Amino acid sequence: MLYEGVLRKMQTENGSPIQYFLVFENDFINMNQALDKEVQIDFIKFQCLNCGQDRPIYRQGFCKTCFYETPTAGEWIMKPELSTAHLDKEDRDLEFEKKMQLQPHIVYLANSSNVKVGVTRKSQVPTRWIDQGAHEAIEIVEVPNRYLAGITEVALKDHVSDKTSWQKMLKNDIEDLDLTEWRTKLKPYIPEEVSQYFIENDKETHLEFPVLQYPEKVKSLNLDKTPTYKGVLKGIKGQYLIFEDNTVFNVRGSEGYYVGITIN
Known part of the structure; x- marks a missing residue:
């Protein structure tokens, strides 16, 4: 067909x-x-x-022109720490940026080839983990905007990877790890203004791929x-x-x- x-x-x-x-x-x-x-x-x-x-x-x-003009490809998408809607400051389209940035965001740990830290809108859990090929994941903090999630990710990148080896993920060259233990280990490195949003009791999510x-x-x-x-x-x-x-x-x-x- x-x-x-x-x-x-x-x-x-x-x-x-x-x-x-x-x-x-x-x-x-x-x-x-x-x-x-x-x-x-x-x-x-x-x-x-x-x-x-x-x-x-x-x-x-996107074509080259649209990539540099459309608000759906702003730099803050790949680098959440550059979000400015919470300051009422426009990048390309403030109305769109407020809609996307000023909503609950999750900072998480996912294991697809290794443990990595990432950011996603709360509404995209567990879709984001599925898209990354993670067989297990856990939430670390839930914050009210994208900027706070971004600065948390930046702070944690010094202590855990923010990259996935897509080749290892696809070959299923993986091991199960205790993400709860990882979350506890990373807690001291969460920025002070985000510490109140730490998630203490969330359990790991396990995903099964076809x-x-x-x-x-x-x-x-x-x-x-x-x-x-x-x-x-x-x-x-x-x-x-x-x-x-x-x-x-x-x-x-x-x-x-x-x-x-x-x-x-």
Whole structure:
């Protein structure tokens, strides 16, 4: 069956296992139902997620012009400590920034290839952990805005990683760790103005991904270099499709690519 549309990150529903959906304008695919089937991906054109034009994608699904203009790609998204809406100070669009920044945020520990610290809006738990391919995660603090979450993450980065090895995550080269113990160990390093928001009793969340076979070596599919690819889907983890021949495809990393997908 043929599906066609612009790629956006897969939508998810937490369960045993997690359910994954590729959502297009007029259709969607439950990717779990494509496991053990042959999937063909054909790159057709670009479609910027902001302007909709057929322009080369620069970053995060946007063409270069839109990436530097749209409020949905402000620097505060990748660096929460640069948030300024709480000061009534605009970056690109104050109304949008207030909506996004002035809401509850979680600083968390997640384990996908190693323990890492991260930030997400409370409404994105556990979606953010799923997108990172974390098999376990725990909340550290819940704060009222993005800035406080950002300065907490910066303070903790000196004592725990803020990066994930996506290759290790995809190969399932992982170990279970006591995140409660890690949270206690990191508590003294939380900034003083955030200490009142420390979460004492939250338990670890464990996540189960729909993977039949993990890759032994990871070969990344780049649609610019390989505009047509065909393989048997063996798993989905994070925002990656995992194929039988060890090829992996980062759906989120290919946002803004308009594709045809055939499932046999």
